[in-house]
Amino acid sequence: MKPRGASHVASRGEGTAGAVGDDPYRRGRALRWKALLGLTGIGLYAAWVEPRWVEVTCREFHLPRLPAAWDGLRIAHLTDLHFGDMQPARDIRSAIDRVLALAPELVLITGDFVSGLGLLGSEARAALAAMAAAPLGAFAVLGNHDHRAGASEAIEATRA
Incomplete structure (x- = not known):
């Protein structure tokens, strides 16, 4: 019986063909899926997160020529x-x-x-x-x- 272990498969070059990095079609499809997921994430963020993100920031400014009545x-x-x-x-x-x-x-x-x-x-x-x-x-x-x-x-x- 011939050995069928990982070393045998690797020595024959089996198991590497068809990997995403070797097949331009699969690589392109993987990139399209990643782009679709990224754009979906951006769309969800723009539609559901940012519109409800209210930021209140308090700042105090000191303006030397501001009338005293406007202080505070x-x-x-x-x-x-x-x-x-x-x-x-x-x-x-x-x-x-x-x-x-x-x-x-x-x-x-x-x-x-x-x-x-x-x-x-x-x-x-x-x-x-x-x-x-x-x-x-x-x-x-x-x-x-x-x-x-x-x-x-x-x-x-x-x-x-």
Whole structure:
């Protein structure tokens, strides 16, 4: 009987043919699967993780020429709210409530109220209106997504 151990198979060159590294077709298929998994992971992160990732950072600035009346002024800055299909208004309202709990005296919003062709429904408008309750008010500028979706609606929502 002939030996059939690993050394015999290796000596005949068997067992190495067809390895992913040797077969261009299998190597290409493996790379496509890796790319698909990577893109799927990025898509899931963009759709489910980042939209719900709210970061509150408190900073203190010392400006030598700032009027004494403004010393200790609390300013809240929100950006990229992206109301729309992928970002429910209730999630954004939760983030806004967290910011308002810090009792800012002034609220600044820098654009991208909507995402895609999303429309600002009553819940979104109520969330934006809540920020106007800050003692010095709320001020906003439009972002690139707002212009694509129709700036007039975002402008009307900021006047609430």
